[in-house]
Amino acid sequence: MSLPNDRKYTSSHEWVKVEGDLLAVGITDTAQDQLGDLVFVGDVNPGAVLAKGETAGVVESVKAASDIYAPVDGEIVAFNEALNDQPNLINEAAFDTWIFKIRPNAIADADGLLDADGYDAIVNAG
Template sequence: MPTPPDRHYAVTHEWIRTEDDLIVVGITDTAQDRLGDLVFVGDVKVGTRLAAGDPAGVVESVKTASDIHAPVTGDVIAFNDALSDNPGLLNESPYDTWIFKMRAENPDERSGWLDAAGYEERAGIR
């Protein structure tokens, strides 16, 4: 699956898209592929203040569990409740399925964000 060029990426395999004044976060196709069939997505606490890089939640598969990280400092304002009942949405359509949304303290905080080509190179998928 091609890596969409309309967003940024973290070395920890999250995709990051800005939507007005919000930061929308999901996981990449590479992440869901390496994890395998997802059985749980959660532990995201709406209302929590996080620093960039802090664990924001978890994705669990039949193989392993992995943290999802905050790409910026700010407040978690939404969790995609559809994932509670159907975590496999991330396997089926990782770039169309968001996990959580944040309101950034500093919207220009983009430390370490990669473009699609940079992410593919770092993830070894080129």
């Protein structure tokens, strides 16, 4: 699968898309494929101030649970409420379904994340 080039990626399988002064964050198609059918997405707390790498929420499938991490330092400002009733939206369209939005302390921090080729290299390495 070709990765969208309009966003950045983390080695922990989040995608990050700049939307003005916010970053929309979701999980990659690789991540949702490894997890399987999602049954819960949540534990995201708007208003929480997180450091890069801190747990921002969780996704759970019939097979496993996995934390979702803040890609940059910032404040969580929104959770995709549609995922409360339809966590499978991520399985259907991982790159079209954001989980949370974060207001980064510095929007330029997103520039330090992986591009599509860098993320692809990590996934293919193993």
